Amino acid sequence: MSEEKKTFTFTIDGQTAEVEPGITILEASRLIGGKSVPPAMCYYKPLETSGGRCRTCLVEVSKGSEKDPRPMPKLVASCRTGVMDGMEVKNLSSEKAQEGRKAVTEFLLINHPLDCPICDQAGECHLQDLGYEHGYEQTRTEFERRTFEPEDIGPYIKLNMNRCILCARCVLAANQLTEKREHGILFRGEHAEISTGLNKALDNDFIGNVIDVCPVGALTDKTARFASRVWFTKPMNATCECTKCSGKAVVWMKGEEIIRVTARKDQYDEVQDWICNTCRFDRKDTKLWNFEGPRHIDRHSVISLNHYQKPQDEQRLLNNPDAKEISEKDEIGL
Incomplete structure (x- = not known):
């Protein structure tokens, strides 16, 4: 007889499911599905070593495990934190996690220009969604934003470094899909930027995929701009x-x-x-x-709302049939 596969019991916002050991909180929450799945700006499952950079997926671990039920003292990045048996996590139901995500969103928008009216990514931008849900009405920083001139980094790709949040998805995609490395993150700290080597152009047969992995409008298709x-x-x-x-x-x-x-x-x-x-x-x-x-x-997104509107009271089908989606009252802690 084959040995029974060991599973962990995992709970997020009151939704419980059995998951395999070795996966992260983010992946476990995606198996459950629904609105409790944390957002992710840098994590990208198809790309190895992605995640851990943007901190938008912060969650509160209210119970570490069955063996050690103590809560974790700080918010953790769900894309980098492994699931333990009996772990209980709060996302939407945690005021602490929501405040942390609001702070991260403000940090991402410090240098990001609010040029959504002329950005090709508008309407399918994850930062736009976060800004709408967690952003402040006006910036609190007194420093000038970093500014860059738009740059052609290949015959088909335009780089607007002003909008880049340094998630490194494009660098990882280029490294894993192409044979030679022609662009990456230059410099460090507040001077860091995405760029190519001198006189280099991104012209590999699959380099256009860096446009798809970019969560903002930093990399755009020159054949479809505007x-x-x-x-x-x-x-x-x-x-x-x-x-x-x-x-x-x-x-x-x-x-x-x-x-x-x-x-x-x-x-x-x-x-x-x-x-x-x-x-x-x-x-x-x-x-x-x-x-x-x-x-x-x-x-x-506005794409779905325009073309495929669903009834407002229709319950969304979860990936895990044994999990139940929390109500709007649960989301706000009522």
């Missing part, structure tokens, strides 16, 4: 015959015109299949694609 606001476009699942990648992508349409092409992402905005530059930048003719149907963008 072509349309994202909420005026219609995302469609489509496939093409490609010898470099799977050919599975999301084609963003405006009328009969293809505005841009991106990789397919899951509900946590993480890429499911990396696509090549040919599919992303060169195939803008509808005759080159086989359309499968509309793509539902499973997140609270």
Whole structure:
């Protein structure tokens, strides 16, 4: 007989589920699903060693484990903290965690310009969501923001370093998808910035994926810049015959015109299949694609609200059928 697989009991905001040992609080909460999943600006499951940089996923551990039920004295980064058997975590139900996330959001916005009206990422930006949920009405800093000139770091990619939050996702994606390293984080502390080596351009066949992993508008597609606001476009699942990648992508349409092409992402905005530059930048003719149907963008964004509105009182289906989603009253601690 095969040995029974050992599992840990994990609870977040009153929702309990059995999870495998060795996973983090963030991954365990994603298995439960629902609104209690902490946000993540730097963690990206497909990228090795990601996480631990932005601190937006801070949670309060109210019970360490069954063997040691003492709470952890400080907020912890859920993307870097492993689950223990019997661990109880508070996210939405913790005022301490919400205050910590609000402070982190303020820190991320210290140098970030509020140029959402002209940013191509507006409408699908995670920092925009955090700013709306936790941001202050005005900045409290008296220092000038860091400013950079927009830079072409390849034939297809524009870098707006002003918007960068140094999550390092693009660096990790380039390191793990390409054979040679041509860009990274230069300098340290408040002088740190993303840039390339002298006279280097990002031209690898898969380098366009750094645009998809960027959570803000720091890296944008030069072939689609200022072509349309994202909420005026219609995302469609489509496939093409490609010898470099799977050919599975999301084609963003405006009328009969293809505005841009991106990789397919899951509900946590993480890429499911990396696509090549040919599919992303060169195939803008509808005759080159086989359309499968509309793509539902499973997140609270204007994209979903415009095209696929759900009833307000409909309970969201959780990934774990044994877990129950907390109510809005539970979220605010009533």
